[in-house]
Amino acid sequence: xxxxxxxxxxxxxxxxxxxxxxxxxxxxxxxxxxxxxxxxxxxxxxxxxxxxxxxxxxxxxxxxxxxxxxxxxxxxxxxxxxxxxxxxxxxxxxxxxxxxxxxxxxxxxxxxxxxxxxxxxxxxxxxxxxxxxxxxxxxxxxxxxxxxxxxxxxxxxxxxxxxxxxxxxxxxxxxxxxxxxxxxxxxxxxxxxxxxxxxxxxxxxxxxxxxxxxxxxxxxxxxxxxxxxxxxxxxxxxxxxxxxxxxxxxxxxxxxxxxxxxxxxxxxxxxxxxxxxxxxxxxxxxxxxxxxxxxxxxxxxxxxxxxxxxxxxxxxxxxxxxxxxxxxxxxxxxxxxxxxxxxxxxxxxxxxxxxxxxxxxxxxxxxxxxxxxxxxxxxxxxxxxxxxx
Numbered sequence: 239x240x241x242x243x244x245x246x247x248x249x250x251x252x253x254x255x256x257x258x259x260x261x262x263x264x265x266x267x268x269x270x271x272x273x274x275x276x277x278x279x280x281x282x283x284x285x286x287x288x289x290x291x292x293x294x295x296x297x298x299x300x301x302x303x304x305x306x307x308x309x310x311x312x313x314x315x316x317x318x319x320x321x322x323x324x325x326x327x328x329x330x331x332x333x334x335x336x337x338x339x340x341x342x343x344x345x346x347x348x349x350x351x352x353x354x355x356x357x358x359x360x361x362x363x364x365x366x367x368x369x370x371x372x373x374x375x376x377x378x379x380x381x382x383x384x385x386x387x388x389x390x391x392x393x394x395x396x397x398x399x400x401x402x403x404x405x406x407x408x409x410x411x412x413x414x415x416x417x418x419x420x421x422x423x424x425x426x427x428x429x430x431x432x433x434x435x436x437x438x439x440x441x442x443x444x445x446x447x448x449x450x451x452x453x454x455x456x457x458x459x460x461x462x463x464x465x466x467x468x469x470x471x472x473x474x475x476x477x478x479x480x481x482x483x484x485x486x487x488x489x490x491x492x493x494x495x496x497x498x499x500x501x502x503x504x505x506x507x508x509x510x511x512x513x514x515x516x517x518x519x520x521x522x523x524x525x526x527x528x529x530x531x532x533x534x535x536x537x538x539x540x541x542x543x544x545x546x547x548x549x550x551x552x553x554x555x556x557x558x559x560x561x562x563x564x565x566x567x568x569x570x571x572x573x574x575x576x577x578x579x580x581x582x583x584x585x586x587x588x589x590x591x592x593x594x595x596x597x598x599x600x601x602x603x604x605x606x607x608x609x610x611x612x613x614x615x616x617x618x619x620x621x622x623x624x625x626x627x
Contacts, residue, residue: 250366255588262586269615271603272586274411274560276476278533281526284475284517291512300505302496304332304484308511311518312469312484319443320454322462324486331492331499332506332514336441336470336483337363338499343437343466343485344371344403346494352402354437357388358594359562361411361439365594368405376401379596382553382564386415390424397432404429406455407439409446412593412602413562414538414555416450426458435491436465441483442558444474444527447535450556456486463488473558474527475517480510534559537605537612544616545603548623559606562590566599568626576601578626583618 255272262268279285303309309326317323324330333339344354344367354368357378365375376396380386393404404425408417417425429436438455446452456465470483483506485495517523541561545552550563565575572589579585590597605612 246369246372250369253362253592255362255592259586262580265580265584268580268584268586269607269611269618270586271605271607271612271615272588274473274558274604274606275478276473276530276559276606277608278476278530280476280480280513281517281523283520283522283526284477284513287516287520288480288509288513291509296508296512298508300332300508300511302500302505303330304506305511305515308332308515308518311515312486315518316454316467316486320457322454322456322467322486324467325489328489329486329492331485331496332511333483333485333499334503334506335472335481336439336468337367338503339468339470339483339485339495340364340405340437340439341367341371342495342498343468343487343491344368344373345498346491347403347435348373351400353398353400355393355396355401355404355434356594357392357406358596359386359410359412359590359600360405360593361407362592364405364407373402374400377594377596379594380413380415381596386410386413386553386562387417387421388425389421390428393425393428394432401432401434403435403437405437405439407441409442409452409557411442411558412560412588412590412597413553414558414560415553416446416452416556419453422453422455422458426455426461429464430460434464436461437468438465439468441468441470442473443469445531445534445559446557447531447538448556452557466491471514471517475514475523476530477510477513477517480507480513482506482510482514533609534606537607537609540609540612541603541605541616544612545619548616548620549627550619550623559604561603561605562597562600563603564599565601568623570626572597572599572601579619579622583622585615585618585622
């Protein structure tokens with residue numbers, strides 16, 4: 239049946255993250271720094287809200303757009319945090335995770351051959367979902383020397399008459415970079431000048447550290463009207479398995495996305511939506527988020543300082559929960575490094591090229607795991623680098 243598979247789907251390789259995760263799962267005593275998933279259980283107040291929803295017998299479909307309670311809570315969040323108002327009735331759609339929201343947006347917007355500009359390294363699904371939606375990804379390599387910041391000039395340099403959209407994800411997976419306001423304003427000027435739609439994946443918006451602050455792209459002057467704002471609960475609230483995300487944007491685009499959502503999904507999980515309302519509205523949930531951020535920050539310092547001390551030069555992540563060390567000191571490429579480290583020291587990291595060609599020479603190490611596990615992983619990596627460096 240291989241020749242029956244569509245060329246579009248066959249052209250996209252399997253996720254490089256999952257390959258390592260699946261292999262590591264078969265081994266004993268492996269410390270996984272691979273999967274980008276919080277090690278926290280969903281905060282209890284949120285968990286109890288989901289259980290209460292089930293106890294009330296709320297097991298049917300919700301509105302295709304999501305419950306009005308959740309859409310109102312999302313609207314209140316974006317306005318309170320970023321000063322951007324979205325109409326809960328027509329400008330917010332609740333989805334099965336942010337990945338569905340991204341797929342819906344791309345499918346609603348793209349015609350065959352339309353180009354989407356994607357800075358790399360980036361989340362593994364970005365270019366794949368552009369292809370699945372019938373578009374053509376045009377990638378831009380960001381660099382360690384520039385703090386993995388994409389510039390307006392770099393975007394403008396790759397524009398063609400077929401350029402339709404720009405897809406950005408900051409705080410960034412896998413680098414941990416956070417775009418400065420200056421860079422965001424540059425990008426906004428290019429988007430306005432060339433009439434680009436901007437898909438802004440802000441799933442890690444709450445996970446920023448130190449003096450850095452997240453700037454919602456839609457909050458920039460003139461950008462609300464041309465931005466699809468994507469957010470969710472998986473990372474900030476340790477709710478990966480609940481599968482709740484959302485999209486906010488202009489009514490016309492949201493209507494088109496809702497149409498696809500109606501025919502493919504129907505509605506996001508009902509109990510997950512009830513839990514998400516509590517995540518956004520209960521003070522105990524906010525306290526839990528702040529405690530998780532503080533814990534990630536402590537782990538971040540351990541990871542970055544540890545990697546740098548053993549010779550794996552590491553950009554200091556400003557957001558999310560990933561470090562992206564350069565591994566060239568080992569004399570190996572990123573793929574060989576990851577495989578050999580897993581085989582010899584049972585530490586799982588992900589080759590940087592899983593996130594695009596710009597990840598060459600790097601690996602991604604997730605610090606959303608226990609502090610003691612990170613300490614042990616660093617000891618193993620130090621032994622490994624001494625043997626091979």
